């Protein structure tokens with residue numbers, strides 16, 4: 001099972017990752033990129049709102065891509081701000097998770 005880090009760095013910024021039990025109730029979201037605080041909040045699995053590890057991992061990567069596009073100078077294509085393209089971020093999150101869980105072998109050995 002892949003771990004969710006407590007923190008990591010992108011572009012010399014340290015991003016913290018925290019569980020937020022009331023995220024779904026308070027923000028109607030299962031993950032949130034809190035740019036001002038360099039924090040990713042994630043809704044944990046709870047009794048009333050069960051969530052699989054895969055769902056949470058995909059949400060984690062979705063939020064990571066929010067930060068990547070944010071720190072890429074709020075990257076835009078035409079008038080489209082990529083960090084606001086939720087479906088694109090969902091797909092990037094899913095595919096990043098899939099790459100990591102399906103990785104096999106070691107090319108250097």
Ligand SMILES: [Zn+2]
Pocket residue numbers: 062066086089
């Ligand atoms: Zn999002």
